[in-house]
Amino acid sequence: MLFNSFEFLWLFIITFSIYYIPALRSVQVPILVAASLVFYAWTTPSLLFLLLLSILINGWASAKVAQAATKNQRLLAAILGVGTNLAIICAFKYGGLLTNFVRQIFEVSTPPEGIVKLILHLPLPIGISFYTFEGISLLIDVWREKEKAAMQSSPSSAVNGSNETYFERASKKPVRYLIDTAFFISFFPHLIAGPILKAHSFYPQMGAKYFRDINWRLVTESMILGYFLKMVVADNLKDYTFWIDYPYYQGLGTLTNLVLLFGYSMQIFADFAGYSLIAIGLGAALGYNLMENFDFPYISQSISEFWRRWHISLSTWLKSYLYIPLGGNRKGEIRTYLNLMIVMALGGLWHGAAWSYAVWGIYHGVGLAVERYFTKPQNSPPTAPTPIWKQFLFDAIKVLGVFIFVSLGWLLFKLPDFSQAVDFLVTLTKNTHIKPQITYIFPVLIFSLPVLIYHWPHFPTWRAKLPQAQPLERFAGMSRLAADLLMGIMLAAILLNSGSANEFIYFQF
Numbered sequence: 001m002l003f004n005s006f007e008f009l010w011l012f013i014i015t016f017s018i019y020y021i022p023a024l025r026s027v028q029v030p031i032l033v034a035a036s037l038v039f040y041a042w043t044t045p046s047l048l049f050l051l052l053l054s055i056l057i058n059g060w061a062s063a064k065v066a067q068a069a070t071k072n073q074r075l076l077a078a079i080l081g082v083g084t085n086l087a088i089i090c091a092f093k094y095g096g097l098l099t100n101f102v103r104q105i106f107e108v109s110t111p112p113e114g115i116v117k118l119i120l121h122l123p124l125p126i127g128i129s130f131y132t133f134e135g136i137s138l139l140i141d142v143w144r145e146k147e148k149a150a151m152q153s154s155p156s157s158a159v160n161g162s163n164e165t166y167f168e169r170a171s172k173k174p175v176r177y178l179i180d181t182a183f184f185i186s187f188f189p190h191l192i193a194g195p196i197l198k199a200h201s202f203y204p205q206m207g208a209k210y211f212r213d214i215n216w217r218l219v220t221e222s223m224i225l226g227y228f229l230k231m232v233v234a235d236n237l238k239d240y241t242f243w244i245d246y247p248y249y250q251g252l253g254t255l256t257n258l259v260l261l262f263g264y265s266m267q268i269f270a271d272f273a274g275y276s277l278i279a280i281g282l283g284a285a286l287g288y289n290l291m292e293n294f295d296f297p298y299i300s301q302s303i304s305e306f307w308r309r310w311h312i313s314l315s316t317w318l319k320s321y322l323y324i325p326l327g328g329n330r331k332g333e334i335r336t337y338l339n340l341m342i343v344m345a346l347g348g349l350w351h352g353a354a355w356s357y358a359v360w361g362i363y364h365g366v367g368l369a370v371e372r373y374f375t376k377p378q379n380s381p382p383t384a385p386t387p388i389w390k391q392f393l394f395d396a397i398k399v400l401g402v403f404i405f406v407s408l409g410w411l412l413f414k415l416p417d418f419s420q421a422v423d424f425l426v427t428l429t430k431n432t433h434i435k436p437q438i439t440y441i442f443p444v445l446i447f448s449l450p451v452l453i454y455h456w457p458h459f460p461t462w463r464a465k466l467p468q469a470q471p472l473e474r475f476a477g478m479s480r481l482a483a484d485l486l487m488g489i490m491l492a493a494i495l496l497n498s499g500s501a502n503e504f505i506y507f508q509f
Helices: 006-019 022-041 045-067 071-106 115-120 128-152 166-172 174-186 199-205 216-244 254-285 303-309 312-323 333-351 355-374 388-414 418-430 438-458 480-496
Strands: none
Touching: 006 022, 022 045, 022 174, 045 071, 045 128, 045 174, 071 128, 128 174, 128 199, 128 312, 128 333, 174 199, 216 254, 216 388, 216 438, 216 480, 254 388, 254 418, 254 438, 303 312, 303 355, 303 388, 312 333, 333 355, 355 388, 355 418, 388 418
């Protein structure tokens, strides 16, 4: 079910109306669980089985971690739970990729029937990458909280002001804990494409919610901006970036292809950031705070800064649950570079079951490693203040360099067939003689303009000169009246100039 569909509008209106009835306050979480299951099953009901299986596995395994008497028992339960999550996602998302890889190595033909054919034709459950990572987060967080409590001999992370932690609830109230786990994993605003929730920050929010406490400013700003980015920017851009697909780009000139690739960078940001903002707004309407997922990533001056600003819930997940456990940067330079490569390669594969996604991850890993090597901290004497025009020039060069690096990487998202991505780059060198297609270039620049304007107030040169521009503030430096006027304009554009409805790009991951 798409956020920009009438079916979803009715589902949310009905759910919202029931949710805040005072007599039903004690069953608010079950109401949202039921709505989330309807939301997920609407298009493909058969895939609901896998979501329910994930809920049961993670609820049972995390409860075992909480109930275990010894450290070894807790560790075993956590390992079994994490291993089961990984086995499920490998079977459904990577089974075909790995099977074909083995077949090619051993030159084995595909049998007409049997397990190999079954694996090759398994469906890709929508959102599996997101809810699997959330299940792993739950297991690791419960294990960490239990270990902390065992060392301190007193629990922490109280829920709703009580002394009961979510892992204690698993021991004392298993049915309630299972319902809470179902809610954590299936909560519909984030279910399909994030933000990826972490158990230690979401479980403590569970409790009675009141209509009077809704932050309507956050709800309206997030949802209007989110729908604008998705429906006006991304959905219109997709009709032009379509021409990057094979073999259409081969007949276009170099400048046209470059502008279309620029447009795709704008589209993928508008599409995914739009989804995340809508999710944040929906969560806030229901009394839950979902983490911001984008912090103006296209003004980044380094690749590492880009990853602190892009898909924040994924990058922080990879850092907390993979990079740091691998040793992070605590075990020497060579180990640090190796950890970066491992994390980024796996982060790339998380996006899709194709080797091109692994290449994309390695591409970013190499970029991070090279950047780290050449930007080691150095003690240098203070210098005189740089003139603002010169500072702007330095910042612009760095921002442009990172943007070009990132945009070339997005080519592997648009053309997952690696050979086609290489052919696109070759075409750029061959088609310099073909005249630019203004009918493609002009609309792409027009629909990309809102993304540029959105980032502009946060440009590094003058970001510090805007005292109102705190991190993640969406309308930096604007008065309340000006921000309201801008939201009115965006709302009108949503109603009058939306592109044709399309799935969010990250649904495929």
